[in-house]
Amino acid sequence: MELNDGRCTMTLPNATKQDSGTWKCYIGKKTVGAEIITKISVRVADRFAAVEPLTTATYGKQVTLLCTTTKTMVPLTYCRFEPPSGDAFSINADITSHQPILEKYFFPQNKSLDRGDCAVTIKKVKYDDVGNWTCGAGLEDDGKVYSDVIKLEVEGLRKMSTAATTGITFSVISIVIIIGTVAFIFWKKHKIQQSSREEREQYEISPQDPQGGNIPLVVVQSPSEPSASSIQLST
Numbered sequence: 001m002e003l004n005d006g007r008c009t010m011t012l013p014n015a016t017k018q019d020s021g022t023w024k025c026y027i028g029k030k031t032v033g034a035e036i037i038t039k040i041s042v043r044v045a046d047r048f049a050a051v052e053p054l055t056t057a058t059y060g061k062q063v064t065l066l067c068t069t070t071k072t073m074v075p076l077t078y079c080r081f082e083p084p085s086g087d088a089f090s091i092n093a094d095i096t097s098h099q100p101i102l103e104k105y106f107f108p109q110n111k112s113l114d115r116g117d118c119a120v121t122i123k124k125v126k127y128d129d130v131g132n133w134t135c136g137a138g139l140e141d142d143g144k145v146y147s148d149v150i151k152l153e154v155e156g157l158r159k160m161s162t163a164a165t166t167g168i169t170f171s172v173i174s175i176v177i178i179i180g181t182v183a184f185i186f187w188k189k190h191k192i193q194q195s196s197r198e199e200r201e202q203y204e205i206s207p208q209d210p211q212g213g214n215i216p217l218v219v220v221q222s223p224s225e226p227s228a229s230s231i232q233l234s235t
Contacts, residue, residue, distance in 0.1 A: 015044045045070055048118075048137055048146030056153045057125045064108050065150050067135035069116035077138035079118035081105075084131025084152075091120055130154050 008027050012019055020043050027036040043053070050067045057063035065081070082088035091107050100106040104123045111117035118137040122129055129152060136147040 017044045020044045045148065046146050047071060047074070047139060047142075047144075048148060050135060050148040050150045053149065054151050054153070056155055057122075057129075059154045060124050060126075062121060062123055063125055063152070064119055064121045065133055065135065065152065066111070066117065066119040067137065067148055067150070068118065069137075069139065071116075073114075074116045075140040076113040076116055076118060077140050077143075079113055080136045081118075081120050082134040082136070083129065084133065085128045088134075097121070097123070125152075125154055 008025055021041075023040045023042050025038050025040060027038075029036075043049075047070050048067060049070055050065075052066070055063065055065060067079075069076070078090055079092060080088055080090040086102070089101050089105065091101065091105065092113055093107050093109075093111075095101055095105070095107045096109075097106045100123060104126075105120050106123070108119050108121045111119040118135050120135075131152060133150045133152055134147055135150060136145060138145050
C-alpha cells in the first residue's frame with residue numbers, strides 16, 4: 001500500500017490545460033496531530049511549451065526566453081516570437097548578437113532548432129518588453145504548429161516605479177507645506193493689519209490724555225445778561 005509507504009499519489013488519466021495550477025496535498029498521520037500540507041505546481045502542456053512560463057529579468061540587462069519540445073529533441077521547422085508590443089518575428093541561428101533583429105533580439109548560441117529549441121535573447125530589457133510573450137514553432141515530425149506564453153517581469157522596474165512614486169509623494173507634500181506656509185503668512189499679516197486698524201478707529205473715537213485718562217469735555221457758555229431787577233441805582 002502506498003499510504004503505508006508514506007506516499008500520497010493521484011493519477012489524472014486525461015489531463016487537460018484546465019488541470020494546470022497549484023494543487024495541495026494533505027497528509028495525516030495515524031497519531032493525533034496536525035496534517036502535513038504541501039503544494040504541487042501542475043502544468044499541462046502540448047508537445048511544445050515554455051521552459052519558464054514566468055521569467056524575471058533585471059532592467060537594462062540581458063535575458064533569454066526559451067520554449068522547447070516536451071519530447072526528446074524533436075527538430076523545429078521554424079521559431080517565432082510575438083512580443084507584448086511590436087510586430088512578431090521569426091528567428092534562427094543566423095540571427096546573432098552582431099546583427100540582432102530590431103537591434104535588440106538575437107538567437108542564443110547554445111540553442112538549436114534541430115534540438116527543438118525556440119529561443120530569443122533580449123540584449124537590454126526595456127519597458128516595452130514587459131508582459132506576455134508568445135512563442136510559436138512548427139514540429140518537423142507532425143507538421144503541426146504549437147505555441148505557449150511566457151510572462152516577462154522586470155525586477156528593476158518595480159524599484160524605479162517605487163522610487164518615482166516616492167519622489168512624487170515627497171514633491172506633493174513639499175508643495176502642500178509651502179502653500180500652507182504662504183497662506184499662514186498672509187493670514188497673519190491680515191490679522192495684524194485688521195488689529196491695527198481697529199486700534200486707530202478706537203483712538204479717534206475716545207482719545208486719551210497723556211496721563212492715561214479720558215480728556216474731559218469742556219463746554220463754554222456765554223455769561224447771561226443781568227436782569228433789570230438786579231441793577232441798583234445810587235442817587
